Amino acid sequence: MKLIVGLGNPGPEYSSTRHNVGFDVLDLLAHRLNWIPKPDDFNRLARNKFQALLLDGPTPTDRALLLKPMTYMNLSGQPVQAALAFYHLTPADLIVVSDDIALPCGKIRIRANGSPGGHNGLKDIERALSTQDYPRLRIGIDPPPPRHPQADYVLGKFTPTQRTALTPALHRATDALLLWLEKGTTPTMNRYNSDPPV
Secondary structure: OEEEEEOOOOOHHHOOEHHHHHHHHHHHHHHHOOOOOOHHHHHHHOEEEOOEEEEEEEOOOOEEEEEEEOOOHHHOHHHHHHHHHHOOOOHHHEEEEEEEOOOOOOOEEEEOOOOOOOOHHHHHHHHHHOOOOOOEEEEEOOOOOOOOOHHHHHOOEOOHHHHHHHHHHHHHHHHHHHHHHHHOHHHHHHHHOOOOOO
16 A cells, blocks of 8 residues: 655645645546546545545555645644554655745656755654655745745745646646556656656
């Protein structure tokens, strides 16, 4: 069994913001796995468990858990740690999907481990798990404009130009997670860390 965590903030006021792309990818993934009729159904059909919304079901190779922490971004670690412990999983069985201001909007990057890079959700997961050794999939959202507070930027909505770049990236990230479920981290990095063909 594998655990896929999408990071974001709960509540309609945060829907479709830059900081919630992890939630957006889980919506698409659950739909692609045929667990829900359409992406908008995730929150309605998920179970409340571990202070999170949880869906689980079969994949082409095994079973998986999709988890959206409902604790707000900077407290994401507790639901992740609780789910790993309950299902007797290790950090190697986990992948976390998050936004990244260091990447251009529309780029995705998969890593087997690494530092949080200033991301509060990843910081709290590292604190809760006492390790940086877990895979993560980062989705670029562009850096904030000059003199624009970072917190306001990540909690803001995408511009139309950014949304044009983001939409295919969300689908590419979903494809990457499906490959990760089947083949693991290294083959997924090899395939998806390069730019998509034009």
